[in-house]
Amino acid sequence: MTAPDVTVVTAVYNTMPYLTRCLTSLVEQSIGRDRLEVIAVDDGSTDGSGRELDRFARLYPGTVKVIHQPNSGGPAVPSNRGLELATGRYVFFIGSDDYLGPEALQRLVAAADQWGSDVVLGRLVGVNSRYIHPAVYAETAADINLFDSALPWSLSNTKLFRRELVERHGLRYPEDMPVGSDQPFTIEACIRARRVSVLADYDYYYAVRRLNARNITYRSRHLERLRCAEELVTFVAGLVEAGPGRDAVLLRHFTWEVAKLLEDDFLQLERDVQDRVVAGVRVLAEGYLTDRIRQHLPIEARVRLAAARYGDTEHLLAVIRQDAESGIPPVVIDGDRWYAGYPGFRDPQLAVPDIWYDITDTVADWIARLDTVSAVFEGHRTLLVTARSPRPDLPELAAELWLAAGDIIGDTVSVVSDATGTTVRARIPLDRLLDRADLGGQLRIVQAHVVAFGATGTVALRGARRPVPQRAVLRRGTRLHVLTITTNHKGQLVIAVAPVTPRRLMARLRRRLPLGGK
16 A cells, blocks of 8 residues: 555544644645545544544544544643554644645645745734734745744744655654644754755635633743743754754744743732743743844843843832833933843842843834734724823924825824823724734734834733723625733734634634523
């Protein structure tokens, strides 16, 4: 019997009803079921996912293979189990709540065969406003490098891997990591690969954000995430020698996995957990956060990491409260240098070097920092956004100033200064938001853009400190869309645009009906 061209492995845990669409997208791939093997590992599901897998196995006995096992607590164990059983020339991993474009596997395999690629990325699309880092998918490229491209920002396992490469190097998922276990696998595969390619010519993979947001990535805890961040950083440090290449990968980990431990929700943790997180982050920062990484970190992450490295929990809490509760900190101008005046700046007891607060090279970005005062729908035509800067001199400093939702520029209504700052008001046309919305929905961050000192600064508006989501339903042709204005986990003002589907409508009705209600 001829081995299949590609084995698709999916780890399944309680993903109904999304699982049905995932499996359907696999068995209907244009590559043909004679060239395809699907291995689904049910990791102790309790919602009927196991029965749905068995149904597909009965319908497609030569293609779909199902393994049932007790719950392991994460995707690593079932992914490894599927990998051990794979027989395809290539292996592809898919989240069991995601799905593929109809031609995805055929195109990926063809590219790998044509270019001799060991790893191939296909463009990802976010569904239900799930964020996908877009940079690596900007254009098709036969050969990219982990150290000088945007690949470190796209380290999920949702790629095509040559199985011979995987087996030759014994690549497996670390089973002690409840989250992020795919990253060490992907990183080492990309380092060992003869060639890594990216395809940007088709929507290959649809990454779904579940409406109930119950997958393990969304609900994992700080101490679990700290341990996984420690695993990732030390894994990269052990695999890549110190220098620009290692820093290129670790920049991603300090920006995402490490800095996310210190976001505003840190304020809500118990003090013992806070202290343990600070201690863990301090070790990582002292050991691996180089000057090269520091200078590429956004100012908020940089100052919080500095607080953990040089200060203590109280100092870090003061820094976070500055952003979360007090507003934009003052600027300290010393000669030709500009500094962000966060708590701890030039505190002799902390002795944090000034460079951690330096914003001289990004002054335009700093000037563009605005707080949202309000964001309200004006009927079904526009969203009126009112934002506030603490700088009375903003109109003099900014040669140009505008607000935008993603790439949709708002119409500036007014820019008015007073003794304590400047108020900016702009209207964002709702019809243009719908023009750009795809079937999976979109999430748009509202940003301020400023031209100052010969540079353009772009910064997301900070959302309301006590956000009350606002919604509007708009019709475009025969389709309805829900527009939601709220604040994301980073405290930024966002607009979510989502189509009203029967599934979404039923989910909303179920949430509103009382138990036993009719």
